[in-house]
Amino acid sequence: MLELVNVYAGYGTGVVLHGISLRVKPGEVVGLLGRNGAGKTTTLKSVLGLARAYSGSVKFEAREISRWPAHEIPRLGIGYVPQGRRVFPQLTVKENLLIGWMKASIYHSRLDQVLGSFPPLIDRLDQRAGTLSGGEQQMVAIARALLMQPKMMLLDEPTEGLMLSLVREVERLVRAMKEQQLGVLLAEQRLDTALRLCDRIYGLEKGTVVWEGTPNDDVDDLRKHLEIRME
């Protein structure tokens, strides 16, 4: 469903990705592992049209989208949960979830459906998002992306800074996405989480893929490449 072939991308100041190739199928969870600055976020942004692809190909469902304007890409069915739980702190949870939605009737029926997976949010719809815990804010960001009913989800370090019980909660949500046949591209620094969730993993270093395999392969090699702590 998503295929990157030899993508060179960056931000105008220089090239960050040096020939990234990867693919994600429906119902597949694919991990993007790497240290700070390895290019995980930039890889996700190159799919979304937020980082400039200088060369190479980005295909979603056989359409070449590397030259598409960023605002047209979510409509294809690509959901995005940016790094760092980007909620609007002054808006309520409900208002945060409403962003991106125009037709109130469709929104309300979907809201009930999606909130079923997020019990902690149900009682907090009128609370300002800025007063939620970090974990609850992450739930809002994920619920907001799910409301768009995407075919594929790009998750940028959704477990970052969360305590272990909430890491487990995020893992549960990713598994639910997989069960619904979403393709998931998951940028992660937690190797343990990636090993539990992912069907396949790409290890990134300095904007190139240095390791590719499954959780059943020799991940010691991956760990050495990336110097990721195993927790």
Ligand SMILES: Nc1ncnc2c1ncn2[C@@H]1O[C@H](COP(=O)(O)OP(=O)(O)OP(=O)(O)O)[C@@H](O)[C@H]1O
């Ligand atoms: N908007 C930007 N403009 C210029 N350079 C950028 C921009 N965003 C990221 N970079 C650079 O691109 C490189 C890769 O950054 P990126 O954010 O993709 O890494 P990452 O793997 O997501 O790291 P982290 O784990 O810290 O989130 C870094 O050297 C960074 O400084």
Ligand SMILES: [Mg+2]
């Ligand atoms: Mg990042």
